[in-house]
Amino acid sequence: MFNVKNIKIGYEDKIIIDNLSVSIKKSEIVSILGPNGSGKSTLLKSLSRILKIKQGDIYIGKKNMKVMSNKEISRQVALLAQHNVSLKDIKVKDLIYYGRMPHKGFFEGKNRNDDEIVTWAMRNTGLESYKDKLVSNLSGGERQRVWLAMALCQKPDILLLDEPTTYLDISHQLELMELVRDINKKFKMTIIMVLHDINQASKYSDRLIIMNNGSIVADGHPNKVISEKIIKEVYKVKCDIDIDPISKKPRIHPIMLCRRTSSI
Structure with missing residues (x-):
């Protein structure tokens, strides 16, 4: 699905990632982990071309992203960014509709198919009863589901999530992660996430x-x-x-910092 070859990425003169290669298979749920500043979000942004690579190639299927238009990429790749800002008085259903923009012509308005896809996205994120509510009046967890529904409205093959559980309480974190897993299973969507919680990523x-x-x-x-x-x-x-008895996957229990030896 994604084939990344020898990429170099940076901001101005600072190189963050140098000569990195990786492949992502169709329908995988992949989590990218690492300490702050390790290059996790930088890599994710390059996969959506929000951040252009300085060197190397990224392929979606057999097509090099360098020759793809932004609209063409957006029809295949949706990104749920870490920080999202919506219009103050916009309703849930209207914000979700913006996910249809990559599929619309310049002067093309909303049609029945768009309405059906918006309804489908709300149904699959548990938002049908919220459709006429203002996004600004929702809780953090509810707003995150709205942004996820908007991403689903793009009907992408690949969904990128940048720290999707940040600022959410534990119940909303688990709710969102269960929803992401359900979307992967139901629609065979490739999902690539940046996470800080190692145990959530493992599970x-x-x-x-x-x-x-x-x-x-x-x-x-x-x-x-x-x-x-x-x-x-x-x-x-x-x-x-130890091993989680439900997922049968490892979970960590931090004990202490491994302090560096002081040279003073």
Whole structure:
């Protein structure tokens, strides 16, 4: 689905990622993990071309993103960004409709098919009873579902989520993660997420990519990737690891920081 070859990404003169290659298969749930500044969100933004690469190639299927228009990419890839701002007085159903824009001509208005897709997106995110409410009056978890519904309205093959559970309480975090997993199972949609919670990523993902200093240091099934050694090397944290009795995947229990030896 995604084939990333030898990419270099940066901001102005600062290189964040250098010579990174990775492939993402169709219908996978992939979570990208790593400490702050490791390049997680930078990589995710490059996959939607919000951030252009300085070198290398990214393919969607067999097509190089360099030769694709923004509209063409948006028909295949939807991004739920970390920070979203909506108009103050916009209704839920109207914000969700904006997800149809990649499929519309310049002067083309809303049609019955658009209405059906908006209804479909609301139904699959549990928002049908919210359709006439103002987005500004919703809770954080409810607003996040609205943005997810808007992304679904694009009818993408690939859904990118940048720290989707940030600022949500634990119940809304789990609700959103369950919803993302249901969408993957029901529609065979490829989902790539940046997450900070290692245990959530392990539980809900088919595959983990762990980054540090702009490079991939581990890549594979959670049972293969999560180890005391990797957590210590990447996060500088000593931990215990056991197996979640429901997911049968590893979960970590932090014990202490591995403090660096002072040279003073």
